[in-house]
Amino acid sequence: MAEYLIKNGLVFDPVLGIKGDKADIAIKDGKIVETTALSNPKVIDATGKTVMAGGVDIHAHVAGPKVNVGRNFRPEDKLFNCTAGHGIERMQGGFSVPTTIRTGYNYAHMGYTTVMEAAMPPLYARHTHEEMRDTPILDQGAYPVFGNNWFVLEYLKNHEIENTAAYIAWLLRATKGYAVKVVNPGGTEAWAWGLNCENVHDPVPYFDITPAQIIKGLIEANEYLGLPHSMHMHANNLGNPGNYTTTLDSFKLSEGIKPNSKFGRDQVMHHTHVQFHSYGGDSWANVESKATEIMDYVNSHDNITIDMGQVTLDETTTMTADGPFEHHLTELNHLKWANADVELETGSGVVPYVYSPNIKVCAIQWAIGLELGLLAKDPMRIFITTDHPNAGPFIRYPRVMKWLMSQEAREQQFDAFKHKDKVIDATNLAGIDRELDLYEIAQMTRAGPAKSLGLSHMYGGLAPGLEADVAVFDFNPNEPYAPDDIEKAFLNAEHLFKAGVQVVRDHEIASNGNKRTLWVNAKVNENPQVMRDVKEKFLRYYTVTLNNYEVSGHYLPNPYVIEVDATE
């Protein structure tokens, strides 16, 4: 394998604590090494350029059944948006829901190397893996959803943590999944009858349990297993005015629980796309930002991490396992609606959406996301996402960085709003003058998410021993620049290395890499009761047999298995 020396770059790395100083980064055998370990490296001159670790996306919808619904039911998303293949690049298409090929290339162009698929319906795990297999370059993993799963509902109704944990371990293995995802706990099961659970104490129809019990129980089961990532949460009541109280109620369920994981994370709950969960008011007429209240809580509780879910003011395609929310959305915007409820497990919906700068609510949502990022006391616990493609496509991350880094850019956006004054009244963003620096950006896009995922031993930094995922951007923060220069540079990495392979050279895709699929194999003590329950449910209620459920190895041509031992 070729050796590389990236010389004289301006390095931003929270792991090494380097804040833009000149440093050399050495790559050998797929890993970062000391420069002295190289014998005959190819040299990349990074003088005056920004060098960071490969980006880590903790939450995006990039592979699987609902993503493909989004592609197939929106030919208009490909309008003016299909590009021919050339060189080693294959054909690509799509804007808000790009093809798998484009997904890999677009992330690489932004300097990202690891991306987590945020919601995998277990019955469709095979589909998710097929798409990930066809996504070049990126290391990926997928989170199976648990919050409406019948096994979980039945075990947690009686607070059976050990059984829940054994079931989680079994399902992670069967689906080759990475983490415990929860979407609208109880609410999606209720949606199978056209109902919902809007707060943490709403009973789940028939199952005699509340969202609060599900959330707390899954956190405890997650810690019982000591999984690399914490429970990954999308709370009830998403997207409704006044919902910040539900969010705080959900946060509070983590109080008093300490992480039990050998993977270096400090949180027991990661709450995703918090922007959608930070609304005050009681109607769309008086909706307002409650980002301050939310961030006060997050800043003072270090067993929580969050990501932003930043609205990017684009036309996009919303998709979530929160089935009732998508129905609510289609009632609101009258655009097309796809829904797919999944037996015993989950549901999902897909609806196109236009976040128009001329609509007051969209502009308020935009401001709330940025408030979350700018009020963060610890950027190692607050991450940049757009909940791709829900609040906007992932290719807008560099634009989000621009807004976070430049007050001037935010003012320009405020001036472009039709209802500027009303937006300023309903939010606090105009009063915040903080501008993040690249070190903080590296925390929010690299070191932080890697740590939260329990993957800081592989990703997120440039310390020797870590994966050689390194990005070089044509950007010099020490020279004068316009806000737009930030977006331009970070949308178009000059070089990118993935596990030591140069995948972007001079801004062009140079290799399809050797992508890996990460999954977690958790060992637990034998649990005959859970295995009996599994057999019975498959016999009586599933429509596939138990023996046809597990995802076999050939869907993961290059697996990376993280072993967890919870037998003690």
Added chain:
Amino acid sequence: MTRTVTDVICPFCGTLCDDLEVVVSDDGKELHEVYNACAIGAEKFLHSQAKDRITRPRMRQEDGSWKEISYDEAIEYTATMLAEAKKPLMYGWSSTNCEAQAVGSEIGEAVGAVMDNTATVCHGTSLIAVQDIGIPSCTLGEVKNRADRILFWGCNPAHAHPRHMSRYSIFPRGFFTGKGHTGRKMIVVDPRPTDTASMADIHLQIEQGRDYELLNALRVAFKGEKLPDVVAGIPKEKIYEAAETLKSGRFAIIFFGMGVTQSLGKNHNIDEAIAVTRDLNEYTKAAIMPMRGHYNVTGSGQVWGWQFGFPYAVDLSRGFARYNPGETTSNDLLRRDEVDAVFVLGSDPGAHFPFSSVKKIYNLPSVVIDPHETPTSEVCKVHVPVAFVGVEVGGCAYRMDNVPIETRKVVDAPEGMMTDEEFLKRVLGRVKEIKGV
């Protein structure tokens, strides 16, 4: 001695039953018996055992007779034909696994082909409707566990999907449906008195081609508004009764087939059927699902979806993916003489396309990949028999509710036979050589 393989997946129809048991000889070379399958499913397995099965590629001679050729020669002919064509049609894909489909689309990309599947003559209209209005749907297990109102529209599962009613829709007892079929109300919309219709609680014997009107009338009836005395040949009382039956259920499901996708109105019918389902969600929970025919037609739409962004009729001839049904669909291309070579795998256009299209195929350079002799093999220049997917080789397939299931290999293919995927991989390699990439 024999052994029994369990949990076998049936590679015939979109019901994709996965509980078959197959008895094979100890050495895995002979297949003796198939249990749990319906008659057509069992026949698919037993067919692979035909003693007179064609096991080597063959090329048609000037005089119309066949000459046996080697796989190498067949690969050479196929690769050259595709590479030299300006705009080849690569059609079919519904009776093979997703692995082969993925290699096939890579070939299509390399040669600038039009990729189309059998949806083009069955549920393509449904796919267009979904692009118009979306689709509230669910997995078949939701139907089994919850549905108490079942509507079959323009389909006849008793014959076309024989185990659908027993596995998923009418008879099974599920979690919330402990009474099985006695707890369910069954409505059938069909101009014919089919075997399915004869089982229904309500049979709406609609006038042929009047689907849109009846669907529209149901939407009116849901709202309790006034209807004319007769709509689509059905008295209004019966329509109100059907509407009330659907609304009063806890979970309603509409299954629809080619009787409505290919009758007058086409995708507009499906638009309206989906609108009926959307409306029903105001009163109760409702879902709708196409009765997909081939066992993996759904899969080809999925694979092309994630690779190109479109579920069928994908034109790659300009170097990027275009989609415009009516223009980029197989029959339209053939009839307008827009394609200059035809490659068929995993379906039988010779039996299902209009005769005018079949004639065009006959006059073009053409290759068919198929384990059987079919009407298509009768008009193609080269016929390449391959192993049966789901019998002699495994691989992924998508059920009509988009649930992917991995089919199983239960017996060996006859000595020396290739699989779809192997054949396509070799063709891809050769195409790349010819094109110099």
